[in-house]
Amino acid sequence: MAELATLWIIRHGESTANVAATEAESNGADLIGLTHRDADVPLSPTGEEQARATGRWLAGLPADRRPDVAVVSPYLRAVSTAELALHGTGVPVSRDERLRDRELGILDGLTGHGVRRRFPDEAERRARLGKFYYRPPGGESWTDVALRLRTLLGDLRRDHAGQRVLLFGHDALVFLLRYLVEGLTEPELMALTREHVIANCSITHWSADSEDRLMPGGFNEVGHLRRQGAQPTREDEVHAEPV
Known part of the structure; x- marks a missing residue:
């Protein structure tokens, strides 16, 4: 099967839940205090500007480097990011539920402190099994998400061989695409999640080499935001899932 020419994934812009989660974690609260279900969380004003800046970066790419097609998580924060970034480009866009965020089940809406206080047995089980294989009740493990991404990659390679494909999704998907595309091991993947x-x-991307293999081109890049006049979210303000 022929390889994609280029694969990008862009994490959605800052969301109102990211802001609320950072505040809740810093205050030691149990609950993030969401007012929407996860699929309906909107972008914050900062996130909207980050998405527009990403659009200005895309518009500045040479024609032979722009995406041929975009595939987007159906969650509102990713859809809004894609709409703002791709406005006026004419890039065909489709939504795919396999790009949705990892589902946390009974732990949804809790901070790390809240998980440890309200579900100490789950916190202990997660510590024993490890982040990669732990599945919260009613939720997904990282391996579950990897399985749906495997099927998506297979479909993309079949339907868009030789094309430049842009994905809009979520933080866990960025890590797991590296795991799948680059053939990382569990320890290598978990080291990435601890370090980054x-x-x-942010933009992460791969390009096909002379032997038709996708090779890493950049990881978690935010320079385009600064160049386009937007403020990247500081690392201490980027909320990661609690489990």
């Missing part, structure tokens, strides 16, 4: 926080509207 995926920034809002």
